[in-house]
Amino acid sequence: MNIDINQMPCGFLSLSADGIIQSINDKLLDWIIAERSNTEGRQVDAILTESSKIFYQVYIYPMMKMHGKVEEMYFSLKSGDGSEVPVLFNGVCCERDGVIVFDCILIRTVNRHKLEHELLLSKKAAQQAKQSIVESAIDAIILANQRMKIIAWNKAAEELFGYYEQEAIGQDMEIIVPEHLIETYRRGVERLCATGQTMAIGRMVELSGLRKDGTEFPAEISLNCWQTNGEYYWSAIIRDITERKKTQELLLNSEKLSLAGQLAASIAHEIRNPLTAIKGFHQLMESEGNGNPYYFEILTDEMNRIELILNELLLLAKPQAKQLKQVNLRALLEQVCILMESQMHLHNIEVEVKCEQNVPTFIQCNENQMKQIFINFLKNAIEAMPNGGQVIIMANNIDGDSVLLRIIDQGEGIPEGRLKRIGEPFYTTKEKGTGLGLMVCRKIIEDHQGSLNITSRLNKGTTVEVLLPLGEKPQNDVPSVN
Amino acid sequence: MSRNINIIKRNDVKITGFGDKPIIFAPGFGCDQRMWRYVTPAFKKDYRIITFDYVGAGKTDLRFYDSTKYSQLSGYAQDLIDVLAALQLQEAIFVGHSVSSMIGLIASIQDPKYFERLIMIGPSPCYINDPPDYAGGFEISALEGLVDMMEKNYIQWANQFAPMIMKNVDRPNLSEELEESFCSTDPNIAVNFARATFFSDNRKDLSKATVPSLVLQCTDDAIAPTEVGEYIHHRMPGSEIRFMKATGHCPHLSHPEETAALIKDYLSKLQDI
Numbered sequence: 053m054n055i056d057i058n059q060m061p062c063g064f065l066s067l068s069a070d071g072i073i074q075s076i077n078d079k080l081l082d083w084i085i086a087e088r089s090n091t092e093g094r095q096v097d098a099i100l101t102e103s104s105k106i107f108y109q110v111y112i113y114p115m116m117k118m119h120g121k122v123e124e125m126y127f128s129l130k131s132g133d134g135s136e137v138p139v140l141f142n143g144v145c146c147e148r149d150g151v152i153v154f155d156c157i158l159i160r161t162v163n164r165h166k167l168e169h170e171l172l173l174s175k176k177a178a179q180q181a182k183q184s185i186v187e188s189a190i191d192a193i194i195l196a197n198q199r200m201k202i203i204a205w206n207k208a209a210e211e212l213f214g215y216y217e218q219e220a221i222g223q224d225m226e227i228i229v230p231e232h233l234i235e236t237y238r239r240g241v242e243r244l245c246a247t248g249q250t251m252a253i254g255r256m257v258e259l260s261g262l263r264k265d266g267t268e269f270p271a272e273i274s275l276n277c278w279q280t281n282g283e284y285y286w287s288a289i290i291r292d293i294t295e296r297k298k299t300q301e302l303l304l305n306s307e308k309l310s311l312a313g314q315l316a317a318s319i320a321h322e323i324r325n326p327l328t329a330i331k332g333f334h335q336l337m338e339s340e341g342n343g344n345p346y347y348f349e350i351l352t353d354e355m356n357r358i359e360l361i362l363n364e365l366l367l368l369a370k371p372q373a374k375q376l377k378q379v380n381l382r383a384l385l386e387q388v389c390i391l392m393e394s395q396m397h398l399h400n401i402e403v404e405v406k407c408e409q410n411v412p413t414f415i416q417c418n419e420n421q422m423k424q425i426f427i428n429f430l431k432n433a434i435e436a437m438p439n440g441g442q443v444i445i446m447a448n449n450i451d452g453d454s455v456l457l458r459i460i461d462q463g464e465g466i467p468e469g470r471l472k473r474i475g476e477p478f479y480t481t482k483e484k485g486t487g488l489g490l491m492v493c494r495k496i497i498e499d500h501q502g503s504l505n506i507t508s509r510l511n512k513g514t515t516v517e518v519l520l521p522l523g524e525k526p527q528n529d530v531p532s533v534n
Numbered sequence: 535m536s537r538n539i540n541i542i543k544r545n546d547v548k549i550t551g552f553g554d555k556p557i558i559f560a561p562g563f564g565c566d567q568r569m570w571r572y573v574t575p576a577f578k579k580d581y582r583i584i585t586f587d588y589v590g591a592g593k594t595d596l597r598f599y600d601s602t603k604y605s606q607l608s609g610y611a612q613d614l615i616d617v618l619a620a621l622q623l624q625e626a627i628f629v630g631h632s633v634s635s636m637i638g639l640i641a642s643i644q645d646p647k648y649f650e651r652l653i654m655i656g657p658s659p660c661y662i663n664d665p666p667d668y669a670g671g672f673e674i675s676a677l678e679g680l681v682d683m684m685e686k687n688y689i690q691w692a693n694q695f696a697p698m699i700m701k702n703v704d705r706p707n708l709s710e711e712l713e714e715s716f717c718s719t720d721p722n723i724a725v726n727f728a729r730a731t732f733f734s735d736n737r738k739d740l741s742k743a744t745v746p747s748l749v750l751q752c753t754d755d756a757i758a759p760t761e762v763g764e765y766i767h768h769r770m771p772g773s774e775i776r777f778m779k780a781t782g783h784c785p786h787l788s789h790p791e792e793t794a795a796l797i798k799d800y801l802s803k804l805q806d807i
Contacts, residue, residue, distance in 0.1 A: 069788055070781050070782065070788060071781065071782050071788075095754055095756075095781070097754070097756045100756075101676070101679065102672055102673065102675075102676030102679065103676045103677070103678075103679030103680040103682070103683055104679075104680075104683065105756040105757070106672070106676075106677075106680045106732070106756070106757055107680055107683050107684070108756075109755075109756055109757050109782060109783035109784065110562065110563050110564035110565075110632065110757065110783065111564045111565075111684075113782065113783075113784060113787070113788075114564055114565040114569060114784055114787055115565070117784070117787045117788070118565065118568060118569065118787070125687055126683060126686035126687050127683065128679070128683065
């Protein structure tokens with residue numbers, strides 16, 4: 053049977069036992085961009101790459117000679133244009149007309165270099181894309197190695213912290229940690245190195261950052277950790293939340309102002325009464341030219357009362373530095389009740405604080421904010437009871453770590469549908485409400501690591517539950533509220 | 535003695551021939567001792583013929599394969615000395631193909647008592663070009679390409695031989711089939727040998743030779759060009775060079791008659807002296 057090698061759908065080559073090319077088909081010539089006249093009659097080396105020359109001599113040739121065949125060897129040919137043509141090589145040793153020949157079929161395979169080149173290009177593009185995303189991010193992105201040395205610092209980090217990339221790289225992460233947080237930070241890093249875990253991994257935490265110029269700013273930080281070649285690496289995405297904090301502050305203040313405004317009417321009324329008494333007795337003393345010690349006692353009492361109420365009012369309205377201090381919640385509640393008493397009386401409402409003497413109620417809190425939330429809850433209770441009634445405030449310990457406060461009214465209650473929406477900004481059921489009160493309350497409670505829960509039954513009343521973590525017991529006794 | 539037996543098994547040593555004078559054939563890179571099968575019959579009558587394989591090739595015991603030891607030509611030279619010592623042979627004629635020529639030279643420098651003559655077929659002390667004084671024939675990139683090609687053929691190797699080894703677990707004629715599949719060295723081992731071979735530089739060893747030698751230089755040898763053969767001849771004391779009509783790098787396969795005749799001619803002249 054005679055086969056026309058040029059009709060074959062693959063490369064074909066016939067070699068003598070000496071490795072001389074006896075015949076070669078058009079397809080193969082086409083692949084390697086060569087002329088028949090330059091290949092037939094020459095050593096096969098002429099169409100081999102440098103690497104494949106060795107491979108042919110030490111591997112393929114001995115195998116064909118000894119084993120009689122070679123199957124599916126990866127091989128490469130040299131093309132006329134200098135490039136490499138990768139092929140799969142199949143050869144068989146046979147006898148034709150009494151002479152040993154090697155008949156070889158070559159199948160073209162994927163051009164590995166081209167493929168690798170494309171792969172490299174796309175890898176580079178992906179790398180560049182990643183780079184540009186990191187560089188153009190609005191948030192500061194910082195990478196650190198296992199020893200917490202900074203290894204990457206983007207544009208936003210430069211703007212946020214004031215260090216240039218070249219200044220920051222190689223520095224310890226501590227350069228962006230404010231002095232008062234450094235101990236906490238070091239403990240965190242220690243724990244992280246020991247256990248590979250930290251509270252902050254994978255979620256946003258609010259902390260503060262330190263700029264090069266020494267100023268501090270509130271920051272929201274999300275940390276991530278990954279492992280490459282057995283080493284841990286960290287990424288921190290940091291956002292400046294100064295603006296957001298300001299907005300929150302404004303919101304709190306506006307709420308305070310609105311509260312103060314609403315309280316003003318009753319307080320004015322409250323102040324007018326003692327003032328009338330003062331005026332009267334004062335006039336009497338003036339006309340009689342002497343003083344009755346009993347009047348003075350009343351005068352002093354009433355004056356003190358004015359002072360107390362005015363002080364409370366002033367505290368609420370005035371912006372305060374946020375300082376946490378140890379506060380006895382029971383005393384605080386009693387103070388709030390005094391403040392609200394007149395309004396309660398106006399609406400025929402009685403308030404009772406039920407708290408056993410031995411129940412610890414010391415908490416770490418911002419006193420004014422705490423007062424603000426209880427005023428809010430009491431006001432709500434008052435408004436819920438237009439026909440008067442009783443408000444009970446209870447304080448219990450549900451475990452050794454927290455205190456649960458319940459403010460129970462006998463008011464109209466809140467329908468189920470509305471209950472769900474309570475606490476949403478600007479959602480209000482009241483005619484003159486701002487829809488901010490409960491939202492602010494919730495925010496304050498959460499800032500104190502507490503939680504807020506409201507249950508209600510229509511026409512039976514509403515119970516507000518505030519769970520707050522207990523502070524450490526003070527060494528000395530009760531630091532009073534005022 | 536048990537160590538000797540172990541080495542004979544380890545290196546798959548075979549002894550044939552009817553003469554007394556020992557002649558040991560060492561295979562080059564790529565194949566095993568069966569490469570010598572066209573040449574050895576010519577020596578049967580007058581010599582004791584020893585063929586063997588380096589650990590890792592042919593049917594040697596792979597439990598002795600140590601990738602660190604066999605990453606240097608000295609590791610292979612140790613195999614050669616081990617075989618000669620185990621057989622208690624001295625003053626043997628050594629015939630080495632390609633890289634085995636250098637392995638023989640290294641062994642003869644280390645322990646000359648085992649060697650009487652070195653016959654080097656297609657030797658090269660260094661395959662890498664080192665301009666301006668030395669042209670080994672290859673750039674490093676070409677040799678890296680070779681290693682890559684061998685690694686690429688791992689799949690081919692695995693496809694072809696692994697099933698055969700698998701199915702032979704319960705078959706007694708395993709050895710016969712494996713015998714057919716010589717040159718089937720595990721590519722990991724082959725790559726290690728390739729690196730030891732093609733990235734070595736033994737030019738400085740040439741002058742240390744203490745045993746007379748013959749260089750057989752092929753025509754059109756792409757691996758060991760004529761200039762390289764001449765380089766060796768000029769620098770190796772006591773060396774002769776013969777230019778073969780044979781082409782390529784494996785004259786013992788392609789031109790066994792000429793190869794055997796030249797070796798015999800060289801050895802006969804020796805006896806005349």
